[in-house]
Amino acid sequence: MVESKDKPGNLPWVEKYRPNTLDDLISHKEIINTINKFIAAKQLPHLLFYGPPGTGKTSTILACAKQLYTQAQFKSMVLELNASDDRGIKIVRGPILNFASTRTIFAGSFKLIILDEADAMTKDAQNALRRIIEKYTENIRFCIICNYLSKIIPAVQSRCTRFRFAPLAPELILPRLDYVIQEEKLNVTDDGKKALMTLSNGDMRKVINVLQSTSMAFDIVNEDNVYTCVGHPLKKDIETIIESLMSTADFQQCYNEIATIKSAKGLALQDIITEIHLLVMRIVLPMTVINKLVIKLAEIEERLSQGCTEKPQLTALISAFFISRKMVTLKA
Numbered sequence: 129m130v131e132s133k134d135k136p137g138n139l140p141w142v143e144k145y146r147p148n149t150l151d152d153l154i155s156h157k158e159i160i161n162t163i164n165k166f167i168a169a170k171q172l173p174h175l176l177f178y179g180p181p182g183t184g185k186t187s188t189i190l191a192c193a194k195q196l197y198t199q200a201q202f203k204s205m206v207l208e209l210n211a212s213d214d215r216g217i218k219i220v221r222g223p224i225l226n227f228a229s230t231r232t233i234f235a236g237s238f239k240l241i242i243l244d245e246a247d248a249m250t251k252d253a254q255n256a257l258r259r260i261i262e263k264y265t266e267n268i269r270f271c272i273i274c275n276y277l278s279k280i281i282p283a284v285q286s287r288c289t290r291f292r293f294a295p296l297a298p299e300l301i302l303p304r305l306d307y308v309i310q311e312e313k314l315n316v317t318d319d320g321k322k323a324l325m326t327l328s329n330g331d332m333r334k335v336i337n338v339l340q341s342t343s344m345a346f347d348i349v350n351e352d353n354v355y356t357c358v359g360h361p362l363k364k365d366i367e368t369i370i371e372s373l374m375s376t377a378d379f380q381q382c383y384n385e386i387a388t389i390k391s392a393k394g395l396a397l398q399d400i401i402t403e404i405h406l407l408v409m410r411i412v413l414p415m416t417v418i419n420k421l422v423i424k425l426a427e428i429e430e431r432l433s434q435g436c437t438e439k440p441q442l443t444a445l446i447s448a449f450f451i452s453r454k455m456v457t458l459k460a
């Protein structure tokens with residue numbers, strides 16, 4: 129993995145450590161093997177890559193393009209369109225059609241159009257695209273990249289070979305993370321690495337971005353510093369909040385205690401609910417009470433995701449715990 133050496137030092141680390149070749153990519157070995165075979169046989173079909181962010185979709189097609197074309201050919205043979213470009217029918221009838229309909233000067237080869245974040249394209253634009261995909265197949269190959277397959281019309285899906293990029297497994301992220309740590313000469317603890325991987329949910333971009341910001345803000349990258357850097361609740365904060373919810377007798381006092389932690393650490397109620405949910409199963413309460421509590425937590429989370437303000441939802445959270453405690457005392 130020598131990809132960082134020839135890139136300028138002021139690049140964000142996600143770009144500095146973007147894989148240059150297909151072999152540098154971690155995970156998705158079956159996909160990479162298949163694509164390598166397509167390239168070797170010079171029979172690349174139209175491609176459709178889908179899956180969650182930061183799993184290597186764009187990196188894969190860029191590495192393929194580097195394998196297919198020399199540096200001098202790259203500019204004239206590859207058209208890359210992403211979210212910053214217009215997503216309507218105009219872009220299909222304009223730049224895409226122009227690029228697809230002009231013949232390549234390199235005999236025997238085809239040009240490549242990379243449509244990144246294609247799920248943002250309008251239905252009209254996608255419908256216009258399907259004719260172009262068919263008509264110019266001899267001259268052009270498309271690589272359509274999206275997060276949500278359902279946003280791509282079936283007609284476009286059926287013209288492409290689909291590959292799903294799953295979230296990256298922690299054991300695959302770890303060697304890559306160690307490599308970046310070693311290259312950047314960082315002081316990272318084991319619990320810091322674990323926190324980076326837990327927060328990222330298999331998104332390598334997030335791992336590298338959070339690593340970069342934490343290492344810039346703190347001398348050492350440990351669990352507490354990682355969570356503090358992204359404003360995610362620390363384990364000990366959640367334990368204090370649960371303790372307060374389970375033992376404080378006075379509603380107002382409980383509200384004040386949680387609101388103080390929230391504002392001192394700049395925490396979002398949604399993150400607090402997610403973390404409480406992970407711990408709530410471990411609280412010793414009768415199953416019927418836990419069931420009701422989990423349903424209430426889900427309702428609060430839903431309201432927050434719909435844009436409700438945090439204050440009433442915090443009181444709803446405290447009420448849910450107070451009702452559960454009341455149910456326990458009534459049962460006893």
Ligand SMILES: Nc1ncnc2c1ncn2[C@@H]1O[C@H](COP(=O)(O)OP(=O)(O)OP(=O)(O)O)[C@@H](O)[C@H]1O
Pocket residue numbers: 141142143145146147152153154155179180181182183184185186187188274275293304332333334336
């Ligand atoms: N499989 C991988 N192997 C090595 N690095 C990776 C991999 N996936 C992602 N990365 C890192 O994350 C960064 C972002 O990856 P990339 O742009 O390929 O993700 P993506 O799947 O296209 O995401 P999005 O859907 O948000 O566009 C890369 O620059 C690279 O540093």
